[in-house]
Each structure stands twice: as structure tokens, then as C-alpha cells.
Amino acid sequence: xxxxxSFSLAERDALILDHVDLVRIIARRLARRLxxxxxxDELISVGTIGLIDAIDRFxxxxxxxxxxxxxxxxxxxxVDYLRGIDPVTRAVRRKYDRLEAARVHLREKLKxxxxxxxxxxxxxxxxxxxxxxxxxxxxxxxxxxxxPLDEEGSTTIGDQISAGGQTVEDEWVARELTDEMIxxxxxxxxxxxxxxxxxxxxSRTLKDIGxxxxxxxxxxCQLAKQGTVRMRQRLMGRE
Numbered sequence: 001x002x003x004x005x006s007f008s009l010a011e012r013d014a015l016i017l018d019h020v021d022l023v024r025i026i027a028r029r030l031a032r033r034l035x036x037x038x039x040x041d042e043l044i045s046v047g048t049i050g051l052i053d054a055i056d057r058f059x060x061x062x063x064x065x066x067x068x069x070x071x072x073x074x075x076x077x078x079v080d081y082l083r084g085i086d087p088v089t090r091a092v093r094r095k096y097d098r099l100e101a102a103r104v105h106l107r108e109k110l111k112x113x114x115x116x117x118x119x120x121x122x123x124x125x126x127x128x129x130x131x132x133x134x135x136x137x138x139x140x141x142x143x144x145x146x147x148p149l150d151e152e153g154s155t156t157i158g159d160q161i162s163a164g165g166q167t168v169e170d171e172w173v174a175r176e177l178t179d180e181m182i183x184x185x186x187x188x189x190x191x192x193x194x195x196x197x198x199x200x201x202x203s204r205t206l207k208d209i210g211x212x213x214x215x216x217x218x219x220x221c222q223l224a225k226q227g228t229v230r231m232r233q234r235l236m237g238r239e
Contacts, residue, residue, distance in 0.1 A: 007055065015055050016048075019070055023047040026074050033135060038085070043078050050077025068186040068193060096137035098123070184231040192227030195220055 007015065027043040054073035058066055083093075102122050106114035114122070120130035185196060191213060198204040198212075210220035 007058075012055055015066070016051060019051055019067070020048070022067070022071065023051055023074055026071070027078065030075070030078055034082070038082070043081070046077045046081040047074045050074040053077065065186060068197075071197060072185055092137060095133050099134060099137055184234045187234065188227050188230060192223050192230065195223040196227045196231070199224060 023044055024047075027040055027047050031038060031040045031043060050073045051070055054066075054070040057073070058069055060066075099119075102119055103114060106118060106122055110118070116127055116130060120127045123130060123133075125133065185193060188196060194213065195206075195209055198209045199206060206220040206224065207217045210217045213220065215223075
């Protein structure tokens with residue numbers, strides 16, 4: 001795709017310079033969750049490509065703030081890169097698939113969401129090893145209704161939405177960040193967008209996110225629920 005029609009060449013160059021630090025910040029935060037074999041400079045490089053892609057694709061008429069749009073594109077380019085790495089990505093993908101299979105099995109058996117201890121026992125892991133496995137696999141998850149919303153892993157977004165009478169799919173896994181998904185995230189109210197981005201894309205805990213926002217962990221959980229419902233409604237064409 002050629003240079004964006006939304007910006008002049010001078011504006012385009014300025015946007016790149018203004019957001020280079022954002023690329024570095026995202027890359028460093030993501031790198032902390034990855035094996036040391038993943039090259040930070042390579043993440044920054046592909047993230048910069050994602051930034052340029054965001055500039056080329058940005059349409060101000062869609063009502064999405066550029067920074068929010070760029071943030072998702074930058075992360076998406078890094079995730080795409082990581083998914084293409086062998087054998088790192090295959091190993092992490094296997095962990096993710098194993099976790100999801102275990103969660104689905106236990107939810108059917110127990111008729112509720114399994115907690116950390118139950119998941120660890122089923123997988124024949126210590127709780128710490130289970131936490132590490134969950135942490136590593138989060139790279140594959142952007143908005144998953146089976147992802148825990150609390151520290152214990154006992155409440156998921158699916159549970160929260162179902163409790164409100166909504167019908168949910170088993171999960172939303174971001175195999176690619178579509179324009180619709182980016183628009184849905186970018187159009188969320190500020191606090192909901194903040195929580196969704198920090199939790200799913202930066203793997204921050206709801207406790208930490210709440211502290212940064214100056215709200216309780218339960219309020220951060222509520223914002224995550226509201227944001228997810230709003231995104232689903234938009235993606236299903238109900239908004």
C-alpha cells in the first residue's frame with residue numbers, strides 16, 4: 001500500500017518520529033514475556049513496520065484515535081512475527097492449545113470454570129508451572145471469553161457475559177487483527193479501551209491496571225466485561 005492519503009508526507013514523517021518510542025515500549029514489554037532467544041531489535045523493527053502500516057491504513061473518518069489504532073497495528077505486527085518464528089511459536093502454540101483443551105474439558109466436567117489448582121492438577125503441573133505456561137501462551141490471546149478475569153482464574157469473560165444474559169462463542173482468538181477488531185477496540189470508551197489493551201495485549205493483571213487507573217480490581221474487571229460486550233456487539237453488527 002502506498003503512502004496514506006490522510007496525511008501529507010511531512011505529517012507522515014512526523015507521526016513516525018512521534019511514535020517510535022511507543023514501538024520501543026511495546027517491544028520491551030512484550031519481550032519480557034518471551035524467551036531470551038527472541039531478538040528485541042527485531043521486534044522493534046517489525047513494530048516500526050506496523051506503525052508505518054497504521055499510518056497508511058488510518059482513516060480519521062472512522063472515528064478511531066490514531067494512537068489507539070497504531071497501538072493495535074504495532075502489536076499485531078509483532079505477534080505476526082512471533083507466530084512465524086520456529087520453534088518458539090510452535091512450542092508456545094502447543095502450550096496454548098493444551099491449556100484451552102484442558103479448560104474446555106474441565107468446564108464440561110465440573111459445569112463451571114476450573115480454578116488454577118484444578119487446571120494445574122489436570123495438566124500434572126505445579127501451580128507455579130501452570131502460571132508460567134499461562135503467561136507464555138497469552139501472546140495468542142487478544143479477546144478470549146475463556147481467559148480468566150481474576151487472579152485465581154475462577155471467573156472468565158465468558159462467565160461474566162453469560163451472567164448478564166448474553167450468548168457468547170467459546171472464544172475469540174486473534175489469529176489476525178482485522179480492521180473490524182481494531183476499530184472495535186479503538187472505538188471503546190477510554191477506560192474500557194485502556195483495560196482491554198493493557199490486559200490482553202500487555203498481559204497486565206487487573207490489579208495493576210486498576211491501580212494505574214485509580215480504581216479497584218473489581219472495577220477493572222467490570223470495565224473489561226463492558227468493553228468485551230461492547231466489542232462483541234459491534235463486531236456482530238448490533239451497534
